[in-house]
């Protein structure tokens with residue numbers, strides 16, 4: 103099948119590559135010329151496990167091509183996925199300017215029946231808006247070209263995006279057009295050979311499902327962070343509590359980790375956008391307001407721990423920071439808690455030497471003009487000359503570090519762990535002071 107993917111970012115590039123891998127003829131469009139040039143040279147603009155080999159294989163086979171030519175892209179696809187960004191507007195609502203621009207382009211050039219698929223995360227009602235925009239442009243051209251609109255929100259996770267797309271938990275299709283639904287079935291058939299995963303529903307329910315999923319996951323995180331802060335006051339250990347409740351199948355273990363707060367390109371903006379939708383429809387989503395408030399506070403928890411531990415010594419101190427990306431296995435730093443933590447340390451007059459396995463290039467660009475932020479080539483190199491270590495992202499390579507080496511390199515043998523990566527007693531047995539989230543703070547002799 104001829105497929106066009108509009109927007110070649112995390113979602114678009116992964117979708118395009120996976121759809122090409124099942125034999126489709128995929129053309130990916132982006133307005134970012136630099137990105138398309140890179141892809142044409144065989145370079146991958148983002149880090150995503152397994153993506154590079156997938157793109158290479160399908161590009162070499164001629165099934166996956168990249169372009170900035172809008173007209174050619176619209177004339178290509180029987181199915182046209184819209185996977186452009188929907189960043190937060192100033193009032194928290196999803197900014198639909200890229201979605202609208204994509205729709206306009208389709209209307210300006212469409213010359214055959216096509217199914218236009220909203221894959222971007224968009225507020226309820228957007229499919230109607232996309233339909234109206236395309237129709238408007240067709241009318242300007244005096245064309246009565248038939249087309250269909252489908253909502254197909256994407257649930258892939260950065261860091262496991264290829265795997266998620268190839269083996270989805272579910273494929274949500276919002277459609278009121280039988281021909282379009284059947285076409286979507288054939289697009290997704292190769293990804294659900296084991297059992298049916300496609301849920302067909304009305305368009306509005308599909309649009310709302312995506313926000314509901316992210317809002318629920320964000321709620322679990324904030325709930326645990328709130329409880330973690332209480333556990334600290336009570337002398338309880340949130341890690342024990344997590345296991346104690348996660349073992350209940352009604353609750354489960356996923357997304358119950360206390361930490362430095364959620365970030366990334368989805369949860370923060372989607373929680374805000376859903377609240378905004380509530381307000382526009384005359385109701386406050388009170389739970390989500392609390393979820394957001396807790397999350398904002400949580401991003402500063404590590405800084406509070408730094409202040410409590412080092413008081414007015416922080417000015418002039420140097421902190422090693424492990425992890426910059428908002429979560430492991432991605433280079434995405436959008437709304438990453440590390441940004442708040444680095445900013446807070448700089449405000450206090452401290453300096454930072456950070457290490458991240460893949461996000462350093464992204465961070466170097468973000469902090470280019472900022473004195474006081476340096477980057478190391480390895481986790482241990484980040485410790486040289488540092489006073490204390492802060493852990494911000496739970497990369498696998500931090501799981502079993504050389505604790506003796508850490509103690510020897512740090513001026514103060516202190517680890518402040520925003521991800522609860524270690525057994526506190528074990529860390530302390532190496533003569534290190536260990537402060538974590540929602541766990542009793544104790545000194546190296548175990549004194550609380």
Ligand SMILES: NC(=O)c1ccc[n+]([C@@H]2O[C@H](COP(=O)([O-])OP(=O)(O)OC[C@H]3O[C@@H](n4cnc5c(N)ncnc54)[C@H](O)[C@@H]3O)[C@@H](O)[C@H]2O)c1
Nearest residue numbers: 109111112113132133134186187188200203222223256260
């Ligand atoms: N990143 C994720 O993990 C994830 C997961 C599920 C859903 N989503 C949603 O998918 C959408 C895309 O997210 P993303 O992370 O891939 O964004 P992204 O910023 O990585 O990529 C978006 C791309 O669209 C391009 N673009 C913008 N306007 C365009 C236009 N008119 N024509 C062609 N290209 C255009 C941009 O240049 C950019 O390369 C968002 O709505 C997001 O909420 C993201």
